[in-house]
Amino acid sequence: DTEVTQTPKHLVMGMTNKKSLKCEQHMGxxxxxxxxxxxxxxxxxxxxxxxxxxxxxxxVPSRFSxxxxxSSLLNLHLHALQPEDSALYLCASSQVPANTxxxxxxxxxxxxxx
Amino acid sequence: xxxxxxxxxxxxxxxxxxxxxxxxxxDSVNNLQWFHQNPWGQLxxxxxxxxxxxxxxxxxxxxxxxxxxxxxxxSSSQTTDSGVYFCAVRxxxxxxxxxxxxxxxxx
Numbered sequence: 546d547t548e549v550t551q552t553p554k555h556l557v558m559g560m561t562n563k564k565s566l567k568c569e570q571h572m573g574x575x576x577x578x579x580x581x582x583x584x585x586x587x588x589x590x591x592x593x594x595x596x597x598x599x600x601x602x603x604x605v606p607s608r609f610s611x612x613x614x615x616s617s618l619l620n621l622h623l624h625a626l627q628p629e630d631s632a633l634y635l636c637a638s639s640q641v642p643a644n645t646x647x648x649x650x651x652x653x654x655x656x657x658x659x
Numbered sequence: 660x661x662x663x664x665x666x667x668x669x670x671x672x673x674x675x676x677x678x679x680x681x682x683x684x685x686d687s688v689n690n691l692q693w694f695h696q697n698p699w700g701q702l703x704x705x706x707x708x709x710x711x712x713x714x715x716x717x718x719x720x721x722x723x724x725x726x727x728x729x730x731x732x733x734s735s736s737q738t739t740d741s742g743v744y745f746c747a748v749r750x751x752x753x754x755x756x757x758x759x760x761x762x763x764x765x766x
Contacts, residue, residue, distance in 0.1 A: 587757065588702070635700075645690070645749055646690075648704075648747070648754060650701070652701045653700045
């Protein structure tokens with residue numbers, strides 16, 4: 546069983562909706578990540594948080610807004626998305642410093658934008 | 660940035676067969692991970708292997724960092740082994756994934 550938990554597993558939203566994806570880990574990791582994965586492609590990095598501070602933003606559009614309320618939680622707020630934003634969104638965590646330790650992924654949230 | 664190439668891109672085998680998946684990378688790396696993505700999308704950690712050889716049941720992996728490649732061996736394949744196998748390397752560029760090997764095990 547994965548120790549990184551993501552909710553919801555599936556989400557369908559309209560282009561005018563506001564929704565959030567949630568991620569929780571209890572491994573004591575202080576680096577957390579959001580990845581986006583389109584069909585038949587590898588995951589692409591969106592954001593990295595290290596010690597609850599945003600350390601990497603891979604030029605992601607502002608309609609995606611990350612938040613790290615504490616060391617165990619990571620949210621991704623979604624607003625005014627486009628159909629091309631439909632994808633699998635994966636949360637991950639690792640020891641710090643970020644980008645060195647073993648990465649553990651959640652099961653993903655599959656997002657469909659109508 | 661660092662380049663990660665996986666081969667073969669697609670592989671179809673009968674149940675019980677053995678297979679070798681390869682990952683080549685273009686520069687020095689801090690570490691390397693192998694993942695299995697199941698049909699439901701979950702990325703499962705197989706190995707964290709910056710160098711050397713590790714074994715876990717029917718799976719084993721070898722990384723030769725000086726020659727910039729890693730191999731994943733799957734023996735006695737089962738239908739549940741189907742899915743996409745990703746190699747991902749950690750470098751100064753962050754975590755870079757290969758494009759994956761899509762494995763289908765037929766009963």
